[in-house]
Amino acid sequence: xxxxxxxxxxxxxxxxxxxxxxxxxxxxxxxxxxxxxxxxxxxxxxxxxxxxxxxxxxxxxxxxxxxxxxxxxxxxxxxxxxxxxxxxxxxxxxxxxxxxxxxxxxxxxxxxxxxxxxxxxxxxxxxxxxxxxxxxxxxxxxxxxxxxxxxxxxxxxxxxxxxxxxxxxxxxxxxxxxxxxxxxxxxxxxxxxxxxxxxxxxxxxxxxxxxxxxxxxxxxxxxxxxxxxxxxxxxxxxxxxxxxxx
Numbered sequence: 001x002x003x004x005x006x007x008x009x010x011x012x013x014x015x016x017x018x019x020x021x022x023x024x025x026x027x028x029x030x031x032x033x034x035x036x037x038x039x040x041x042x043x044x045x046x047x048x049x050x051x052x053x054x055x056x057x058x059x060x061x062x063x064x065x066x067x068x069x070x071x072x073x074x075x076x077x078x079x080x081x082x083x084x085x086x087x088x089x090x091x092x093x094x095x096x097x098x099x100x101x102x103x104x105x106x107x108x109x110x111x112x113x114x115x116x117x118x119x120x121x122x123x124x125x126x127x128x129x130x131x132x133x134x135x136x137x138x139x140x141x142x143x144x145x146x147x148x149x150x151x152x153x154x155x156x157x158x159x160x161x162x163x164x165x166x167x168x169x170x171x172x173x174x175x176x177x178x179x180x181x182x183x184x185x186x187x188x189x190x191x192x193x194x195x196x197x198x199x200x201x202x203x204x205x206x207x208x209x210x211x212x213x214x215x216x217x218x219x220x221x222x223x224x225x226x227x228x229x230x231x232x233x234x235x236x237x238x239x240x241x242x243x244x245x246x
């Protein structure tokens with residue numbers, strides 16, 4: 001029996017059962033941030049991915065699946081999280097863990113550490129927004145000293161002339177990190193950026209979404225999509241955003 005006859009027979013069977021069979025459509029733009037990143041990067045091979053704020057490596061794992069040929073530089077300043085990250089990918093030469101905070105100057109920085117390590121930041125938490133930040137209210141002034149680097153300095157040291165995908169989730173420090181990537185951005189040497197963006201003041205001295213838009217607009221990048229918006233009765237909290245060159 002040919003494919004068309006099988007298809008017609010199945011369609012008739014489902015119709016008799018009260019079901020309508022339709023061809024599955026690909027997910028629409030804006031429904032999946034990772035799918036959209038892969039779509040926007042299809043025009044050229046993805047060779048270098050930076051995961052800044054990699055934590056234990058869940059996003060690294062996702063990028064390994066999406067871009068199997070890419071070298072993934074995974075930056076994590078918190079020593080315990082970096083150790084778990086390094087152990088998780090110890091057998092994978094394509095994943096290159098980096099024990100460093102990415103910011104606007106090379107050297108060392110104080111990292112504010114929280115019982116909820118996903119909320120660790122180079123900036124202090126706003127005590128009035130701890131519940132919204134999903135952080136712990138204990139020991140808000142606790143810090144550890146961590147190595148720090150800029151993206152411009154790191155790429156110069158590693159002789160990387162471009163980054164295909166830059167993901168950053170560093171709890172309000174994205175503005176400082178972009179400041180430290182001004183040379184890369186001015187050359188449009190970053191093909192795509194996927195950033196956590198803040199609307200509520202979760203951290204003191206943070207960059208807001210509008211601040212990041214201004215910086216990236218100055219370098220010729222536009223907002224391409226917003227994802228995973230967190231909103232409650234107080235309004236917008238945060239989201240993820242993709243930026244790409246105009």
